[in-house]
Amino acid sequence: MISIKIALPILLSFMVLCSCSTIHKSSGSQKENELQLLTEDYPPLTFEKDGEVTGFGTEVVREILNRLNIPDNIRILPWEDGYNLCLKNPNVVLFTMKRTELRENLFHWIGPIGGNNTIFYAKKGSGIQIDNMEDAKKVSKIATCSAWFSEQDLKDAGFTNLVSSPVPIENVRQLVEGEVDLSIFTDITIPEIAIQAGYSIDDLEPVFTVSTGYFYVAISKTTPQSFVELWKHTFRAMYEDGTFEKIYEKWIPGGTIPELK
Numbered sequence: 001m002i003s004i005k006i007a008l009p010i011l012l013s014f015m016v017l018c019s020c021s022t023i024h025k026s027s028g029s030q031k032e033n034e035l036q037l038l039t040e041d042y043p044p045l046t047f048e049k050d051g052e053v054t055g056f057g058t059e060v061v062r063e064i065l066n067r068l069n070i071p072d073n074i075r076i077l078p079w080e081d082g083y084n085l086c087l088k089n090p091n092v093v094l095f096t097m098k099r100t101e102l103r104e105n106l107f108h109w110i111g112p113i114g115g116n117n118t119i120f121y122a123k124k125g126s127g128i129q130i131d132n133m134e135d136a137k138k139v140s141k142i143a144t145c146s147a148w149f150s151e152q153d154l155k156d157a158g159f160t161n162l163v164s165s166p167v168p169i170e171n172v173r174q175l176v177e178g179e180v181d182l183s184i185f186t187d188i189t190i191p192e193i194a195i196q197a198g199y200s201i202d203d204l205e206p207v208f209t210v211s212t213g214y215f216y217v218a219i220s221k222t223t224p225q226s227f228v229e230l231w232k233h234t235f236r237a238m239y240e241d242g243t244f245e246k247i248y249e250k251w252i253p254g255g256t257i258p259e260l261k
Helices: 006-025 056-068 081-087 133-138 149-156 168-176 190-198 224-240 243-251
Strands: 036-039 048-051 053-054 092-098 108-123 142-145 160-167 182-186 204-220
Touching: 006 182, 006 224, 036 081, 036 142, 036 160, 048 160, 053 056, 056 092, 056 108, 056 204, 056 224, 081 092, 081 204, 092 108, 092 182, 108 168, 108 224, 108 243, 133 204, 142 149, 142 168, 160 168, 160 204, 168 190, 168 204, 182 190, 224 243
Parallel strands: 036 092, 142 160, 142 182
Antiparallel strands: 048 053, 092 204, 108 182, 108 204
8 A cells, every 4th residue: 555655746746747738738839828927126025137037935836837847937027927928817926915805706816925914105304104094095196006006905994196108217216306205015014125126114104013924826817726725735835845835935035834724
């Protein structure tokens, strides 16, 4: 009789072959179910350096790919484009994504791989004070990034003073140049976004924490369940053997590693 410890890897290998065969099934010259691995320019979680996509979330996904022997074709797109592709098509992996009530049933979730705070920022020295969400509704303009969860959440909360842009560096510029009163970012990404915009985090100041939460690797809802389960199992194995912790400490030293859910 084959032991469970021996049989499990054999079973997983068989599932990988079956899942990848299904996803990469070709029709003529075009692969009709080709797996897409998508992310955005969102350092330190995901970004391009020296022609290669890298970052914390990228390294987590890349480790899963290596363990499952899946080709690495990760590419960076504007968030709105990647989000819509993942929302409307099967076999799309999109990372990293904040898990919200609105998105809960729209995707499969792998993780969490990290946590962050969503914060209203003002220009340093502006004197703007925000004590609650109603105060934020009263300012003239708030810069937001289109298709980000933060913009969606503010719209759902009844905000009508939003100025949407496709990229977050434009939100920083608008804030520092005085074109808007506030902008909204996560604390884990805003330092690098400010630098990319040509400024410094010292040019901004946090004025109100809107929410806290966790971000995940998302998989499109119509992707085969067997493929989703493989990713969940593989991430759990990374978590339990210490690999995830090493990646986390490399990119987010001193941070609190989220509990596996």
